[in-house]
Amino acid sequence: MKPVNIGILGLGTVGSGTARVLQDNAAEISRRLGREVNISAVCDSSEEKARTVCPAAAFVKDPFELVQRTDVDVVVELFGGTGAAKDAVLKAIENGKHIVTANKKLLAEYGNEIFSLAEQKNVMVQFEAAVAGGIPIIKALREGLAANHIQSIAGIINGTSNFILTEMREKGSAFAEVLKKAQELGYAEADPTFDIEGHDAGHKITIMSALAFGTPVNFNACYLEGISKLDSRDIKYAEELGYRVKLLGITRKTDKGVELRVHPTLIPECRLLANVNGVMNAVRVDADMVGETLYYGAGAGALPTASAVVADIIDICRLITADPGNRVPHLAFQPSQVKAQPMLPMDEITSSYYLRVQAKDQPGVLGQIANLLAKENVSIEALIQKGVLDGSLAEIVILTHSTVEKNIKTAIAAIEALDVVYAPVVMIRMESLHGRNG
Amino acid sequence: MKPVNIGILGLGTVGSGTARVLQDNAAEISRRLGREVNISAVCDSSEEKARTVCPAAAFVKDPFELVQRTDVDVVVELFGGTGAAKDAVLKAIENGKHIVTANKKLLAEYGNEIFSLAEQKNVMVQFEAAVAGGIPIIKALREGLAANHIQSIAGIINGTSNFILTEMREKGSAFAEVLKKAQELGYAEADPTFDIEGHDAGHKITIMSALAFGTPVNFNACYLEGISKLDSRDIKYAEELGYRVKLLGITRKTDKGVELRVHPTLIPECRLLANVNGVMNAVRVDADMVGETLYYGAGAGALPTASAVVADIIDICRLITADPGNRVPHLAFQPSQVKAQPMLPMDEITSSYYLRVQAKDQPGVLGQIANLLAKENVSIEALIQKGVLDGSLAEIVILTHSTVEKNIKTAIAAIEALDVVYAPVVMIRMESLHGRNG
Missing domain, CATH: 3.30.70.260 (ACT domain)
Incomplete structure (x- = not known):
């Protein structure tokens, strides 16, 4: 069976990570998928980078050209932001390309328009990497918990903020001091506003809220309050009372309406969420039949995020490959690829x-x-x-x-x-x- | 679109729970699925129970009759065990029926035979409920982490044992005393061997091991050591040293071969797994690209297990419904069912x-x-x-x-x-x- 052709828009951290995962794990991926995934074209501002990261792919300067190429079946949008990314995604959908994106801002702000066009054009838009990096939480919400009324979601979904709060608690340091350390370690941007003021978490909880309750995405309704004004004294007092302070994205369906908010939150120290430290993410979901479930993992970083991007690519490949009855092999790998291994006594x-x-x-x-x-x-x-x-x-x-x-x-x-x-x-x-x- | 017809084998705890989830959440499920799920036939030793739990379904005495009925598209096997369950599942597959099962013993011991027949007959065998109850861990292993080489899995996958270990640690009680309490609370069977000696956990880790590494299921190779010989003194000493004792199912790929084992294990108290208490389950997966991820929730119980059974039914229905491109709706619910809700200020x-x-x-x-x-x-x-x-x-x-x-x-x-x-x-x-x- 011939390979599935992928075009990648943007070879920044996640784009380069995606190319690496597809290359390094090519054999394992085709053992699972039954066909190969080929990066046929890439678009980046640096041609040199493109040649280095994906030497076998065609280099394309113009994103609009990439999304129209006949040798691209799936467009992987990793530009980020809502400028070129938005135009390119809409154009790609117009051209009948399936989309994989890690762009939370794009979906939280323009998701309704994008999904509506995708429905008309009968293409898939996959976005596992947009929420909580490598944690397969979108799949859990859309598929794993599909038998439930979802009642509420509470998540630690911004690693930068969680790293800062963890350090403030463990060392008693002031916010500004820890922020500086996070910037030195590469956990925070030079302009950290987007992470520490709750915008990033707001985009993610907005997307999860829509999936949980079957509503349009509505980022404008999301209340945002960050961690920059937190005093380490309050973190200490909270701890004395048996609580930890976490930046949570929260959404909950009540009789009066939907709550959608991001803010620093005290939670009892015995909860698993209270024990999620450093840059790690976790999402807790409460649902009527299954009760509480929780999903934990790396919420950012090149390879964890690429893990989710590539899982989405595999999902699409499985669906556009004939024989839907065998979409996901029973034992995760193609039957011909299931091989006994020596078992250690x-x-x-x-x-x-x-x-x-x-x-x-x-x-x-x-x-x-x-x-x-x-x-x-x-x-x-x-x-x-x-x-x-x-x-x-x-x-x-x-x-x-x-x-x-x-x-x-x-x-x-x-x-x-x-x-x-x-x-x-x-x-x-x-x-x-x-x-x-x- | 006409409903999908389900036949249920066995109306015990999970069977009755499945009927309840399908009935109570019928509207939410069809909002997601775009068609209805109908229980057309049930088979149980008690006709009275069948009439009470599923009054609208045909009652069938003989499982072989149920799996041949033309008004059954999907057979949900909830007998348990490897007697009638095995025969009925094989017969159902012969007849081209898709299967959903919660039967870990059946799959850990006869999975290779069952999956091989299913492949020949091009039917799906779904088994999310067989491992860790309501936690969507099978989906994570087969789909969410598909971009990775999975390296190891460690799971608290037997709620009975975890309840007993939690009580032994918190109260310093002896094993026999806590077992009695667990039996009174309904967390342990009258004959608890299957749970406390590691058989149940062994079945589950055997299934996960095959999915992780692409090997046949091989329960015979699984080392089993339960918790019945644990002295609460060792749990206390472990705690003084900063460790908790948990019954873990562990599988790991090494250069020499695959480790597959169930035994009491000391783990550092700072790990999330160490803080999973009572009857709850959690599975930690280490993989090359995403790093560590963890999945937590109820591992047993009528409704949590039924949540996984019904998720599998929905998965099958989505695939046998035309238009694979729209298998999972973008916003989790059918586009026509996405409805704005009042957003609370x-x-x-x-x-x-x-x-x-x-x-x-x-x-x-x-x-x-x-x-x-x-x-x-x-x-x-x-x-x-x-x-x-x-x-x-x-x-x-x-x-x-x-x-x-x-x-x-x-x-x-x-x-x-x-x-x-x-x-x-x-x-x-x-x-x-x-x-x-x-």
């Missing part, structure tokens, strides 16, 4: 371990145990001797660094064989679950 | 509030402020006087109960007008984000 897995050893309370026991672990190349992260239980019995709790399971088992057998140890040794596996963001 | 929203008032440190100030709040019907949840700042200035922090925003604004204006108060009063909104599960 437990002895071969890698993990850290928690051990609890009961031993006689006498000198030298700790050393003996440590030596037996060392003999199997198991290194110790922490070791604490717990209170003696009945005058002669000591409990020793050990956390190990990562090791292969057969090593820990050998060490445990040796420890259990010690005269001073009462078998069995308790062993529980540990996972640090480190992410890119810690 | 901020004065009309309902919220709780955090207030910080700076005032002269003299008697009677607190009372004056409290009276002004009471006058606007704002009741106080907490009030603390913070340390005096410079000998004459006091800071008063107030948390209010829920009220209408215009009332709090009127009260604030009155407070700011007091001689003893230094304006402005700091006001931050609060949201409790209570869920069904607290």
Whole structure:
């Protein structure tokens, strides 16, 4: 089957990321899709950049030319903003091209016009990347939760603001100071207004509100209040009372009408949303049948956002490929591509371990145990001797660094064989679950 | 457009829930779908129950009869187990019926056979409800993250076990004691083996592993270790060291092969997964482009599971309805069903509030402020006087109960007008984000 041809408008952070995902993961993507995705044309202000990022694609200066090319099936709009992006998207739809966009501003402000034209022209406009970056929240709202009346949504949907609030809380620093640090780290723009005054979150919650309640997008109705006036004193007092302050986008259907608002919000510290820190995003949805669900992940960045852009491209390719009955393969990959892999026996897995050893309370026991672990190349992260239980019995709790399971088992057998140890040794596996963001 | 006809096998907890969701949310579902979903036939051991739950549907005694009926387009298998369920599903596929099932055991043990037959017969087998109840994790793995190499999955995917572990940690109780409580509350079966020994979690992680890595389902390769031998002492020691113990299903692709395992696991308390409590489920996915994402919600229960069953029914209906280009409407609802709603101005929203008032440190100030709040019907949840700042200035922090925003604004204006108060009063909104599960 011949490749699907993609034209990309704009090779900034997300555009370059999209090209990289399509290139680096080409094999895995075609294992899932059953056909290849080819970048046939790109448009960017820098021809040099275009040649570097997508050497095999045609370079096109004029966006209007790209959206009319016969070798472009899907237009991926990553210009951002509502100028050239809007004109190019409308023109592309006129020409019967399917659209993928990450442009929240465009959809929050002109979505009704764009979707209406798309309906007339029977093309798809996909926009997973426009809300919460790599988190598949649009798919959850439109498909995964389709059996429900959605009741409300509350989201941490601006990573810059969440990074600043996290730092203000953890370090007690003032807003201006943390903003400067965020700018140095590249988490905030030179002009940070759009992020810190709630505009970006407002665009995103406006789009989600429309999807939740079946209303037109209505950004003008969205109340915006940012975090620039927050005093770190209030964050501290809130914490003393058991709350965290987060910039939330909130939308809720009430008997009187729809609430649509962005503002700093106190939430109880026990909620998962309260524990979403740094630049991470999360969206909580309340719906009548499923109750509360929450979706967490990176809300920005080249590759996470590109992950959503490319998922949308795959969605469109699956639909424009014949055989709708096989749109999504049962096991996620094309049947011919489902391949057995060696399955690791437990002895071969890698993990850290928690051990609890009961031993006689006498000198030298700790050393003996440590030596037996060392003999199997198991290194110790922490070791604490717990209170003696009945005058002669000591409990020793050990956390190990990562090791292969057969090593820990050998060490445990040796420890259990010690005269001073009462078998069995308790062993529980540990996972640090480190992410890119810690 | 004529309705899609559904035949349901089994009217137990999930079957009855599915019937209820389809009936109670019929209007919202057809707003999204553009056609109606009709339960045309049901099969259950109790005819009386069938007549009560689905009075308009034909009652069928024999599952083989149901799966051959011409008035059934989609067979919803909710028998559970691998006896009649397996035979009926295979027969239904033979007859060209699309399948929706919540049966994790069936798919983890016989998925390869079922999917292979489905491919031959060109029918869809949907199974969102088989893993993590109402959380749309299958959709995320097959579609939302399709641009990625998935690297690993770690999930709290058995609510019974998570409830028991949460209680053991919070109350320091022994396993047997908490199990009894869970049975009384209906969170554990009379024979709890399937849940507490990891079988159920094993079925679910087996299915997710296949979807993540493009391998056949291989339940035999899954290592199972449950929670019945856990000592609450180890949970306490783990907590002292900064860890929580969770029953995780884990699968990971390594250079040597695929890890597939279920066991109690220590995880750092700062991770979101460590803070998933009670019967709730959560699945964390690590993938090369998007990084870590996490999906949280109810993993069991009639209505949350039915939410996933009905989402699958809607997915199938969208695909077998003509016009694949319009499979999922842009704004989630059919264009003709997108309707403006009154948008509430901020004065009309309902919220709780955090207030910080700076005032002269003299008697009677607190009372004056409290009276002004009471006058606007704002009741106080907490009030603390913070340390005096410079000998004459006091800071008063107030948390209010829920009220209408215009009332709090009127009260604030009155407070700011007091001689003893230094304006402005700091006001931050609060949201409790209570869920069904607290």
